[in-house]
Amino acid sequence: MSATAAPAWRELDIDKLFLGFCLFVPLTALTIFFAYPLLTVVTRSLTEADGGIGIGNYIRILNAPSFWRATVNSLVMSLSTTAAVLMCGLVVAYAVHRCKVPGRALLLGAVSLPLLAPSLVQGLGLIFLLGRNGIVTKTTGLDINIYGFWGLLIANGLYALPQAVLIIGAALRAADARIYEAAEILGTSGFRKFVDITLPNIKFGLLSAGFIVFTVTITDFGNAATIGGDYAILATEIYNQVVGQMNFNLGAVVGILLLLPTILSFYLERVASQRQFGSVSDSAVPLVPTFTPKRDVPMTLAAWLVALLPVVTVAIVIYGSFVWLWPYRFDLTLKHYAVKVAGGYDPLWTTVQISIVAGVIGSLMLFALGFSLQRLPRHIVKPIYFLCLLPAAVPGLVLGLAYIFAFNVPGLPVYALYGTATLLAICNVTHYWTQGFLTTMTGLRQVPPTLEESAACLGASLPRLVRDVIVPSMAPTLVSVFFFMFMRSMVTLSAVIFLITASVSVASVSIMRLDEAGFTSQAAAYATCTMGIVVVASVLMRACLWALKRKQ
Amino acid sequence: MKLHLQNITKEFGPVVALDDVSFSAEAPEFICLLGPSGCGKTTLLRLIAGLSMPDRGQLRLDGEDLTRIPARDRGFGIVFQAYSLFPNMTVAQNIGYGLKIRGRPTAEIKERVGQLLDLIRLPHLADRYPYQLSGGQQQRVALARAVAVDPKLLLLDEPLSALDAKVRTELRAEIRELQQRLGILTIMVTHDQEEALLLADRVVCMQHGKIAQVGTPGELYATPVNRFVADFMGVSNLMEQSTIRQWASHLLNGHTPPADYIACIRPEDITLRPGATGARVRQVHFLGNLSRIELDWPGGKLVAEEAGRTSLVPGAEVGIDIAPHRCAWVAPQ
Missing domain, CATH: 2.40.50.100 (RNA polymerase II/Efflux pump adaptor protein, barrel-sandwich hybrid domain)
Known part of the structure; x- marks a missing residue:
C-alpha cells in the first residue's frame, strides 16, 4: 500500500499547490484592491464629521437640493442617451448583420472609433463643432448651447454606441436561417418577419445593451467634465465634493448612492444576457442576407449617417490639433503639440507604462483565477464568480475614491503603493476586471475538458498541462485580454483622476487639464497622440491574433 | 495484467451512477461496456481511468490498489469520442507527447513515433496539425498517442461515435487489429450493440448503474438474463x-x-x-x-x-x- 500511496501524495502536492496558488493570488489581490477599498467607502459614508458612526451624511446629502438636481439630471440624461443609442445601435447592427450594405467592416470600425480615445474626445469634438467657437456656430451664426444636456447626450451616446452595436450585433448574428425560410414559405412579409421573428429573438440583447449603455452613461466622468457645463450630474457631484470641497465622506455617500442604479442595472444586464444565450442551437444555419433594394438602400444611408458622427467628431479633434487658431485661422501648424501643461508628455509615457503593467497583471491574474475556478466545486466557484462580476457595477469615480480611503493611510503597509504608477495600474485592472474575466472564462471554456483529460492520462501535471495545452490553445484570448486592459488603461479617466499626483499622472488627466485651462487645441493635440498609441496597440493586437490564427 | 473492480459505487448528489459494480478482466481481453445513455458506463470508464474517484469500492491492477491514484500516475491510454488531439501540436508531437512527459530522449521518441505512424498508416501526415486531418485520421492519431507510452490498459470512450458509417467500419477493424497485435487489455464504452458484438471478447451490459450481465457476445445474445439485455442486444x-x-x-x-x-x-x-x-x-x-x-x-x-x-x-x-x-x-x- 505504501508504495502506491507515495506517488499519490507527490501529485497531490504539485497539483494542489499549483491550483491553490492560482486561486489564492488573484483572490487575495481582489480582496485587497477591490473588496476592502469598497468597504472603506461604506464605512466612510457612515463616518460623521465628529468621527462618530451614523447616517448623518446621508441625511445631509438627501436634504441637499443640489443632490436631487444631480440625480434627476443623471437619470434623465442616462435614460435619454440609452433610448437614442439603442435606436442608432439597432440601425447600425441591423445594417451590418442583416442587410447587404457596402463597407460593413468600415461601418463597424467607424462606430468603434470612440473606444480608441478617452471619453473626453467626444466632448472636445463637439466643442470644435458646436461650441462657442465651434465651426458650425461661427459659420451659421446660430447660438447652440452645446454645453449641458445636449452636449452630454451626444458625447455619451457616441461613447456608448460601439458597445451597443457589439451586443445587439451578437444577438442578431445568432440567427437560424431556417426559421426565416420557414416564415418565407408561410408567406410572411419582410416587415412582419422583423416584428414577429427578429425583434422577439433579440429582445434580451436589446435589454442587455440598454443596461450597459445606461451604466456607462451614468458613471462617465470625462464627457461631463468637458461638455457638461452647468448641467450637474452625480459623477461631477462626487468630483466636486471630493476635489472641490474636500468633503470626502459626503463624496462617499454620493458614491454609494450612484452604486445603487449601476448595480441594479448591471444585475438586470446579467439576467438579460443569460437569457439571450441558449436560444440558438449549435446546428443553426447562418443567415446570409441577399440584396433587397427596398430595405438595403435606406439602411445603408441610415447606418452611414449614424457612423459619420463619431468619424466627424474624432476627425475634427485631430484636424483641430493642427490648426493655428480655431476657428479663425486654419493654417496648419504643429505648435499645439508643444503642450503647456505640467510634465508635458511625461504623463503620456507614464500611461503607456501603466497600461503595459495593467495588461500583464490583468491577463495573468485573470487566467490564473479562471483556470483554478474551472477545477473547483460549484459551491466555491459561485461566490467568487459573483465577486468577479461586481467591479463592472462600480463606477470608476467610486473606485478611485475607494482607493484614496483605503491606501492613503500612512501606517498601513499598502500606503507604500499610494501615489505610485503601480497602484494606478492595479486600479485599472480592478476597474476592468469583469470584462476581462468574462472574456477569459469564455476562452477557457473553449478548451475541451477531454483535451485536459487526455493530457492527464498521458501523465501531465497541472503546470505542464497549462504550459503545453491550455495556454497555447487559448493564446488568442490571452492576447485579447492583454490588449483590452492596455487600451482601456490608456484612455480611462474616472478611476485614476483621484489617484494622480504631481509626479505621477496620466494622459487623460492632462487632456482634461488643458481643456479646463482653455487650451482646447493643445488638449486635441494631446488626445491625438493618445489615440495614436491606442491605434498602434489595436493594430498590434490584430497582427498578433492573425499570426496566432495562422499558426493553428 | 489483470484488472479487478470490487463493489464500486459512485453517487452524484441523489443520483447513484454506479451501484456496487464488480467485475474482472485480464489481458489481452477486449471488453465492451455496453448500455443506453445514463446507464453509468462512461462513469465507470472514467473511474478506471482515474479521472474521477469512486465513493466506495476498490480498483486493483495486478493486485495493486489503484483506487486513489490520480490519472496521471496510472499510465493508461485513453481515446475520447471527440478526438481531443492537442490543437497546437503536430501529429508527431501529439503522438510523442506522453513520451516527452516521461522524459525519454528525443531520438527514442522520434523512432517510436515513426513506428506508430506506420502502424496507423499515416506517416505522410506527421507534420500536419489536427485541424488539417479528417475525423477518421484524427481518431487514428489519438489511438497512436494513447498506445505510444505502452499503457497497461487502453480505454476507449465511444471512439467511433463521431465518425460516419464507412469510416467507422474501417476504424473498428483497425482498433481490433491493433489491440490484438499489442495484446493489451482494452475497455471500450459504447451504446452500439453491433459494435460490441463485433469487437468484444466479453461484453459488460449495464443498466441503471448496475451490471446486468457479463459474457461473450454470443452468450448475451443467445441467453440474455433479463428483458433489458434481451431488448438491448438486438431484436427479440x-x-x-x-x-x-x-x-x-x-x-x-x-x-x-x-x-x-x-x-x-x-x-x-x-x-x-x-x-x-x-x-x-x-x-x-x-x-x-x-x-x-x-x-x-x-x-x-x-x-x-x-x-x-x-x-x-x-x-x-x-x-x-x-x-x-x-x-x-x-x-x-
Missing part, C-alpha cells in the same frame, strides 16, 4: 409464459422456468412456412441483406427475419416453427 420477441403455454406449449417441454420468467425468441429463430396457417403477415421491411417480417399471431405480434428478399406479402397466411432449444427464458426485469 418477448412473450409471457401464459401466452407460450397456450399457443406454443412445446417450448416448455423439459423446461420449468420460474413463474414470472418470459420467453425470448430471436427473429431469425422463427421459421416461416408459406402456404401453412397459424399467423398472418402484417408488414414486410426490406433491410437489404435481410427482410424483417411483422406477423399477427394469436399470442400477439411476432417479428421474424429471412435472409435476402422474401416472397411474402402483407396479408399472406404463414405457418411458424420455433425450435425449442432456441427459446431463452429471461427474468422480467
Whole structure:
C-alpha cells in the first residue's frame, strides 16, 4: 500500500499547490484592491464629521437640493442617451448583420472609433463643432448651447454606441436561417418577419445593451467634465465634493448612492444576457442576407449617417490639433503639440507604462483565477464568480475614491503603493476586471475538458498541462485580454483622476487639464497622440491574433 | 495484467451512477461496456481511468490498489469520442507527447513515433496539425498517442461515435487489429450493440448503474438474463409464459422456468412456412441483406427475419416453427 500511496501524495502536492496558488493570488489581490477599498467607502459614508458612526451624511446629502438636481439630471440624461443609442445601435447592427450594405467592416470600425480615445474626445469634438467657437456656430451664426444636456447626450451616446452595436450585433448574428425560410414559405412579409421573428429573438440583447449603455452613461466622468457645463450630474457631484470641497465622506455617500442604479442595472444586464444565450442551437444555419433594394438602400444611408458622427467628431479633434487658431485661422501648424501643461508628455509615457503593467497583471491574474475556478466545486466557484462580476457595477469615480480611503493611510503597509504608477495600474485592472474575466472564462471554456483529460492520462501535471495545452490553445484570448486592459488603461479617466499626483499622472488627466485651462487645441493635440498609441496597440493586437490564427 | 473492480459505487448528489459494480478482466481481453445513455458506463470508464474517484469500492491492477491514484500516475491510454488531439501540436508531437512527459530522449521518441505512424498508416501526415486531418485520421492519431507510452490498459470512450458509417467500419477493424497485435487489455464504452458484438471478447451490459450481465457476445445474445439485455442486444420477441403455454406449449417441454420468467425468441429463430396457417403477415421491411417480417399471431405480434428478399406479402397466411432449444427464458426485469 505504501508504495502506491507515495506517488499519490507527490501529485497531490504539485497539483494542489499549483491550483491553490492560482486561486489564492488573484483572490487575495481582489480582496485587497477591490473588496476592502469598497468597504472603506461604506464605512466612510457612515463616518460623521465628529468621527462618530451614523447616517448623518446621508441625511445631509438627501436634504441637499443640489443632490436631487444631480440625480434627476443623471437619470434623465442616462435614460435619454440609452433610448437614442439603442435606436442608432439597432440601425447600425441591423445594417451590418442583416442587410447587404457596402463597407460593413468600415461601418463597424467607424462606430468603434470612440473606444480608441478617452471619453473626453467626444466632448472636445463637439466643442470644435458646436461650441462657442465651434465651426458650425461661427459659420451659421446660430447660438447652440452645446454645453449641458445636449452636449452630454451626444458625447455619451457616441461613447456608448460601439458597445451597443457589439451586443445587439451578437444577438442578431445568432440567427437560424431556417426559421426565416420557414416564415418565407408561410408567406410572411419582410416587415412582419422583423416584428414577429427578429425583434422577439433579440429582445434580451436589446435589454442587455440598454443596461450597459445606461451604466456607462451614468458613471462617465470625462464627457461631463468637458461638455457638461452647468448641467450637474452625480459623477461631477462626487468630483466636486471630493476635489472641490474636500468633503470626502459626503463624496462617499454620493458614491454609494450612484452604486445603487449601476448595480441594479448591471444585475438586470446579467439576467438579460443569460437569457439571450441558449436560444440558438449549435446546428443553426447562418443567415446570409441577399440584396433587397427596398430595405438595403435606406439602411445603408441610415447606418452611414449614424457612423459619420463619431468619424466627424474624432476627425475634427485631430484636424483641430493642427490648426493655428480655431476657428479663425486654419493654417496648419504643429505648435499645439508643444503642450503647456505640467510634465508635458511625461504623463503620456507614464500611461503607456501603466497600461503595459495593467495588461500583464490583468491577463495573468485573470487566467490564473479562471483556470483554478474551472477545477473547483460549484459551491466555491459561485461566490467568487459573483465577486468577479461586481467591479463592472462600480463606477470608476467610486473606485478611485475607494482607493484614496483605503491606501492613503500612512501606517498601513499598502500606503507604500499610494501615489505610485503601480497602484494606478492595479486600479485599472480592478476597474476592468469583469470584462476581462468574462472574456477569459469564455476562452477557457473553449478548451475541451477531454483535451485536459487526455493530457492527464498521458501523465501531465497541472503546470505542464497549462504550459503545453491550455495556454497555447487559448493564446488568442490571452492576447485579447492583454490588449483590452492596455487600451482601456490608456484612455480611462474616472478611476485614476483621484489617484494622480504631481509626479505621477496620466494622459487623460492632462487632456482634461488643458481643456479646463482653455487650451482646447493643445488638449486635441494631446488626445491625438493618445489615440495614436491606442491605434498602434489595436493594430498590434490584430497582427498578433492573425499570426496566432495562422499558426493553428 | 489483470484488472479487478470490487463493489464500486459512485453517487452524484441523489443520483447513484454506479451501484456496487464488480467485475474482472485480464489481458489481452477486449471488453465492451455496453448500455443506453445514463446507464453509468462512461462513469465507470472514467473511474478506471482515474479521472474521477469512486465513493466506495476498490480498483486493483495486478493486485495493486489503484483506487486513489490520480490519472496521471496510472499510465493508461485513453481515446475520447471527440478526438481531443492537442490543437497546437503536430501529429508527431501529439503522438510523442506522453513520451516527452516521461522524459525519454528525443531520438527514442522520434523512432517510436515513426513506428506508430506506420502502424496507423499515416506517416505522410506527421507534420500536419489536427485541424488539417479528417475525423477518421484524427481518431487514428489519438489511438497512436494513447498506445505510444505502452499503457497497461487502453480505454476507449465511444471512439467511433463521431465518425460516419464507412469510416467507422474501417476504424473498428483497425482498433481490433491493433489491440490484438499489442495484446493489451482494452475497455471500450459504447451504446452500439453491433459494435460490441463485433469487437468484444466479453461484453459488460449495464443498466441503471448496475451490471446486468457479463459474457461473450454470443452468450448475451443467445441467453440474455433479463428483458433489458434481451431488448438491448438486438431484436427479440418477448412473450409471457401464459401466452407460450397456450399457443406454443412445446417450448416448455423439459423446461420449468420460474413463474414470472418470459420467453425470448430471436427473429431469425422463427421459421416461416408459406402456404401453412397459424399467423398472418402484417408488414414486410426490406433491410437489404435481410427482410424483417411483422406477423399477427394469436399470442400477439411476432417479428421474424429471412435472409435476402422474401416472397411474402402483407396479408399472406404463414405457418411458424420455433425450435425449442432456441427459446431463452429471461427474468422480467
